[in-house]
Amino acid sequence: MPKLSDSMEEATITRWLKEPGEQFARGEPLAEIDTDKATIVYEAEFDGVLGSILVPEGGTARLGEPIATIGAGAAATSAAAAGMAASVPAAPVTGGTRTIDFRTAIREALDEELERDDRVIFFGEDVAIAGGVFAVTPGLYEKYGEERVFDTPISELALAGAAFGSAVSGLRPVIEIMFGDFLTLAMDSLVNQASKYWFLTQEQVPVPIVIRSVVGAGGRFGAIHSQMPASWLLGVPGIKIACPATPADAKGLLKAAIRDDNPVLFFEHKRLYALEGDVDGEVVPLGSAKLVREGGDLTLVTAMKGVHDALAAADELAGDGIDVEVVDLRTLRPLDRATIAASVEKTSRVVVVEEGPVTGGWAGEVLAVVVEDALGSVDDAWRIATADAPIPYSPPLEDAFLPGPERIAGEIRGRLA
C-alpha cells in the first residue's frame, strides 16, 4: 500500500483498473484507492504485468503492506519491491513482510533509494548493463538510465575519486568495489579525501558516499579475492562500516547508509547472497547491534557469516546444556557498546568470532569495549578468528582455516568444562 497522504495509516482499494496478467505502461492507472483524505488514482511508475491481486476490491491494507504482485519483464518481483511508487515521490512503496534472498534485498534497497532521491547515483565495474558480477544489480540501469546507473572502467582510483567529488558537489553516490580486496586501490580517496572533508569544511559539506563491496572467504576464491578488509579501514575516523548478516539487515542498513551524510563502507559477504529471510522494508539505523539469540551462560559477539556460524554453534551447545546468547553487531563503526556490555554483564563470558586475521582485528576492539565497560562482570573472554596468514584456496585448507560452528562449539565446550 503506497503512501498517498501524509497522515494515512491504511486505505481501501475501491477498484482495480487492471486484471491479473494484464500489461500496463508507465503512468497508466492501476487502482483507485480511498485514503483518509480522498480517492486517489494510483499510477504505475514503469511498464510491467500485473501478477496476482492480494487485496481485492473493498479490501483494506495498512501502509506498506503488499496489495499485488507484478512481473516486470522477465524478472517478477513484488509490486512493492519494484518500487511501484505512485504520485507521492517521497515515499516509494516498501512491502510488508516477505521472504527474499540477500542479493534481492540489496537490489531492492538500491532501487527504492534511487527512486526516492534523484541525487542518488550508482556506478561501478559491470554493475549496469551486466547487472553485477554477483548478479545483484540487474534492472537498475534499465529503470534509471545511464545518467544515474552506469558502468565504469576497471579503475578503482578513479571510481573512488569520482564518488568523493560527486558527493561533495551535491550527489549521493553508491559505488561498487567488486571485491573488497580491491579496496586497497580505492583507499587513497576514501582515507585522504572522503573521510576528511566533513572535518576540513567545519561540518559544512557532507560526503554522502556508500561503498558496496563483496567480502569474505569460503568461496574458493583464494588469497586475494576472499579477504575481510574491515580492519584496514576501522582505524579511519569518518568512515562507518556496515556488515549485515540477514536480508532484512542488508536492506535496512543499505537504506540507512545511502541516507547517511558521510561515507559508509557496506560489506556484502559472498556466502550470504543466496540466504533467504523475512524482510519488512524497515530502515535499520547504523550503530545498533541486535540480540539474535538469548542465553544466560555465554555471549557470542560476531557479524556477517559469523552470525550464522554462531547460531549453529549455539544450537549444538544447547544439547550440552550450555545456553548461549548471540549478538549480531550489524555495524563495526559505530560500535554498539551498550548492547555488548549489557549482554556480557548478564552472561559473564564473551567470545568474539571474527572472520579475519586475529592480530589487529575488530574482535580485539570488542574485547577492549568489554574491558572498559563491563570488566567487573567478566569471568572469561577470548577471540576466535583466523590465523595471521593468507587465505588458502583448496577446499579442505580453506574450510580448516575459517572459524566454523564446530570450532566455535568445540572451544566453548573445552573452556567451560
Added chain:
Amino acid sequence: MSQAAELAGARLEDHDLYVGLYRRMVLIRGFEDLVQSLFLKGDVYGTTHLYSGQEAVATGFASVLEERDRACATYRGHGHALALGVDPQKLLDEMLGRATGINGGRAGSMNVNSPADRLIGCFGIVGGSIAAATGVALALRRTGGVAVAYFGDGAVNQGYFFECLNFCQVLKLPVVFVCENNGYGEYTPFEVVTAGPIRARAEAMQAPAETVDGMSVWEVRAAAARAVAHARAGAGPAFVEAITYRFVGHSRSDPGRYRPEGELDRWRRRDPLVVLRGRLESEGVAGGRLDEVERGVAQELEAMRERGLAAPWPEPAPSPEFAP
C-alpha cells in the same frame, strides 16, 4: 578584440581586465612572500609550498570560469585560492592556525577548501585533485558547469592521471586537466622520471591537448577559454600543459640546489608579473597606475599580517561525527 588577435600580437582585449589580473598576480606573489616571512619567524607551521612564479596559470584560468564551475587544486594551492576569490585575510589566518581562518585552523596550508568560492579543495596527495575533479564533473554535468583539475608534472606519473583522464573521456565528463609543468617533481627534473612528452598522454586518449606559455597570462587565458568551451559543450575532457617555473624550492625546507647554474635567473627574466607589466606598458597603460596597484597590495598585505597575528586561536572541541 578577440583573444586570437591578442595572440597574433594585437593589443590585449581589455586593459581594465588585465590590470585586474595584474593586481591578482601581484597579490599572490606578495601573499607568498608574506607566508614565507611568517614561516621563517615561526608563525606559520609545518610546511608550505609556494606558488611564486606560477601566478599566470591560476589567474588566467580563473578569469574564464563561471559561477557554476569548480576547481580542485594541489597542496601548492594558495594561488588558486586567491585567483578564485578566497578572502586573503581568511587564507592567511588559516596559515597562522587561527579561528578566523577559512577553515577555522583545521586545514592549514595544504588542505584549504572554500566551496563557496568554487574551490572544492587543495589536495595533499599528488594527483588527488584529478580524482576529486572527476567526481565533481559527474555532478556538474547536470548544471552545465565545468570542473578544473590543477596538478603538476609529477602527477602525470600517478595512476590517478591515467585512470581519471580515461574515465572522463569515456563518460564525456566536463573536466579541464591543467598540468602546471614547473620542471620539477619535488626535487627531480621531470624529464628524468617521465617517459615521452606529457601532452602525448592526453592525445593518446583523444582529448584535445595543447601546450602554452604558462608565464603569459593572456596566453593561458586564451587556452583556458578553448579548453573550458570544449568541456562545457559536453565533448569530454580537455588538456592544457602550461610551461612554468617555481621561483622557490618544492617546500619550505628545499633551497632548490638541484637547479643548474643560471636556470632560475633565466626564468626570472620571464617572471609572469614582469611579462604582463611590460605588455601593458607597451600598450600605453601608465606605469604609475601599475605602481599604484603594487603599493595598494603591499599596504593590504601589511594590514593583513597585523590582523592575522592578532586573531584568536581556535578552541579544541570534540567533533561528534567522529565517535567510534
